Amino acid sequence: MMKRTLIAILSAFFFQIALPQNPSAEFDSLMTKVFKADEAGAVALVVKNGKVLYRKAFGMANMELGVKMKPENVFRIGSITKQFTASAILKLRDEGKLSLDDDITKYIADYPTHGHQITIKHLLTHTSGIKSYTGMETWDAEVRKKDFTPMELIDFFKDQPMDFDPGEEWRYNNSAYFILGHIIEVVSGTTYETYIDSNFFKPLKMSNSYYGSPSRIIKDRAYGYDKRDGELINADFLSMTQPYAAGSLLSTVDDLYKWYSSVMEDKVISKASRIEAQSTYQLNNGEKTGYGYGWGVGNVQGSPMISHGGGINGYLTSSIFLPEEKLFVAVFSNCNCNSPGDIATKMAAMAIGKPFSWKPITLPEDVMRSYEAVYGPDKKNQRIITFEDGQLFSMRTGGSKFKISPFEKDKFFFEGGGVTTLHFIRDANNTIASVTAKGTGYDMDLERTELPIPTLTKIELDASVTDTYLGKYELAPNFIITIFKEDDTIFAQATGQGKNEIIPFEENKFSLVNADIKLTFNKDENGEVNSLTLHQGGDHEAKKVE
Template sequence: MKQWTFLFACLLSLFCSAYAQDLEPTLDAWLTAKYPAEGPGAAALVARGGEVLYHKAFGMANLELDVPMRTDMVFRIASISKQFTAICILMLAERGQLSLDDDLIEYLPDYPTEGQHISLRHLLTHTSGISRSFTLNPWDANIRRHDFSPKEFIDYFKIEPKSFAPGEYYQYNNFGYFLLGHIVELVSGMSYGDFVAQNIFEPLGMTNSYEAHDTDLVKNRAYGYEFYGTYENKTYVSPSQALGAGSLMSTVEDLHRWYRGLLSGKLVSQESLDLAFTNHIRNDGEKINYGFGWFINEINGSPTVEHAGGDHGFRVDALYLPDEEVFVAVFSNCSCGEPRPLSTKIAALAIGKPYTEPTLVAAQAEEIGRWVGKYTFADGSSRRVTLKDDQLYWALPNGTERAMGPLSNHQFVLENTFTHIDFRMENDSLIYVEVKNRISLKTSTKPYTPRYEIGLPETDLTKFVGRYQLFPEFHITIALDQGQLTAAGTGQDPLPIFPESPTRFFFKALDSHIDFLLDDMGDSVALEITQDGATYPGTRAEQGDKE
């Protein structure tokens, strides 16, 4: 029997060695193209079971000191920290120190739950309904740099209005995991960082993993960068505002140790781990594609548990495919170095199910322009589609825009993602959008009514030319050039506007329109510009050139 075991081990070792050699040239090419030698870099690791198939570094760890990236560099892992927080909660549950169905107010009695039962399970699955952003209190540069105690920060964000009833929707929420991190502290009597270190890092031999503090000296720490035309040092945000939502730092090798230790039962029972890896549901039974600290997804039919992380100066991603026992992690030290699409491609290749590149077509500008608008989804989130130079863009709430590559006049794929977008017409006027990202599927609930351009003679357009004052220091200038009206705000580039009626003009680049108001002589004397449901009136400040 020992001979067979030895033979199997040898064969497995030979297989892994050969497979690693097959992966290496492709992964080298992909990672070198993504993280060139002269810019911020990345560390990458691919493993099958306990066997490391690929472990390399690219680019620079510090641009100012010309320090090349190494595989043992330490990165902020941001939201990957959430899975550590979730396991801490499960550890405490197994020890009988808390229950997943405990009410939040059992630990924070003054938290304004409005009489609703918000459980730890709701917080773990992002279904609590607590606000996920600042709307009443500011979060400006000064606040970002401020060091809060956990209670102070909770008091600062807890006044924000609730978004929905607990369990009604899924909405990714950093505040929820901050609360969980503080609950770990309250129940254990230890700081969050000390609890994670003593109960996870030390037992698993994760000797290069820490709670992040910018003042600490950390050996082999990669420095973080941002890109705004040129590289800049990362913006400082106080680590005190992260806690259980994103306060940890680690290496790709230590994260592999984390998965190996977790899967071997060293930290929690198989029952608890299965719970963390379960695709949980909303009140209506709809799956949310999230477990406890992990997204639940798939790669070409193979299930994955995964999570990405983004912090000022860092972008990281790690995923595990349980059927194939394949682990992939790519960490980058630049906010510009989003690794998720690449790590997903790497994982697909590693399991022998590679993705094929989509075939883009030349879409007709007059056809794709009608998709410009704002689309609202059931969870209250929204996305905006804009048009610039005959190119559609998908705008995220944080202002980031991704180009939409046309697969047809109504089907698109977002640049550098696996997200497909399909626009649907109903009754020749109502537009819905269907968004599919691997396993997840969202359809907008609020229809968008497209606008259609009508023809107006140039003589009818000249009466709108002029300068209109909206605020003391802000004007809208309407100009006419070769039969095309444009509108430009103070300090902004002009954008073309198109007639929808004799007095209403719309933007194709924005979900916005302008209504011109005429006097008894038919001359334009004022305008109203409508955007995001708000209307701003402006009075004509000077006469335009009507020659």
């Protein structure tokens, strides 16, 4: 299993870290690269030690009516809701009304646990093994339009087979937080919506935060958008009874700052519960997950960080807090097409005077070639470093190939603006023994192997064969993989993504160029192509729909 080690916290005792001379201009640059004035937009807030460093809006809140975005706009915050759900559970625990070691059958007597003990703690930490309903094939576009009571939706997923035994793996899980919402209702005797409003929103004066409702008139609500085939469209409808305690809440960047501040000042839950919630949970084997109870745990350039993001129809959100610097950053977007995560992380780094900025250096070719290898013995978790045309490239299992450039000997950054760096580690004989990926989470170490670098040989197929593969394949509700030709080149394009050339290496098997992603085209009993299988992080079937 991949070894993880905690990134050492960089010391700043003996020197003064300075902010950029004009942080607003730096922040503007980050935002305008992604969020255009005439498209779906975003709001950003940066607060340090109680002082607002940056508060600005970009793009459109409503494209059809021509309404510009403003900092006061209200967004669906998606999975940031999980912080509120986890805090409600911990508040009830602080009051002696439940235990995190309670089995879920205490609250749902007929829940099938398959002989396992599944506790509230497993639900909080995404380690229950319960199937996440948002990953079920039957959770389709029509189902997502329906209103469910909490128990009706639990009945929708509870009989699914477990993905793993409790505590054995970490896998993000919306079903778990949905069940937590039901537990809150059982223990408190009130609805989840009422509990959150009366215990958090009202006492903390979060006057622009709500439980989601498509029918309620909400002042300054930003409309949600998506992008398909390069075109912006209105986001698909989703009954807000379904995200529920896993992602139903709406808020503003200002209200979310009130929330983080109140939590960190121990006005929401006890100090002991806060510290527990913001500490990484460990699997049964002791491996750290990088997640606590409703908070992600990591770092920004060595400074400890707690965070959570969200993604829901029409909206993507990111929130970060650095306890040592008392720095809060939030970036909310009203389109599934523009991820704010890296922007928020870069803003945080700039605000503490540790920007993600590397200057490339030149290394001799023999040194560059020395990094070329397969790292990691497990094929499900490898990093392949290749040297091509004078450049180094990195490709993870199931991922795309990215150019990497050295900023020191043995240290590389990814070209294209990410926040991860690769550090090659040498042994006592000065031979490269492993590679460590350093980002905002725990270090990820992979040992160098003697495995050959995999290659694929393209075969030639007649157009009469390849033409049968052209069409649209539904991988998930509203997520289509389109296979098409331009001249004689075949491409695959997923919803909201760019096109990728694919090449055949067997008659019905193709690989993306510059990515460890493969497609198998399947035929029915009549020899007609009726589906494809995407081989990326497992095998995922997509039915041919057009």
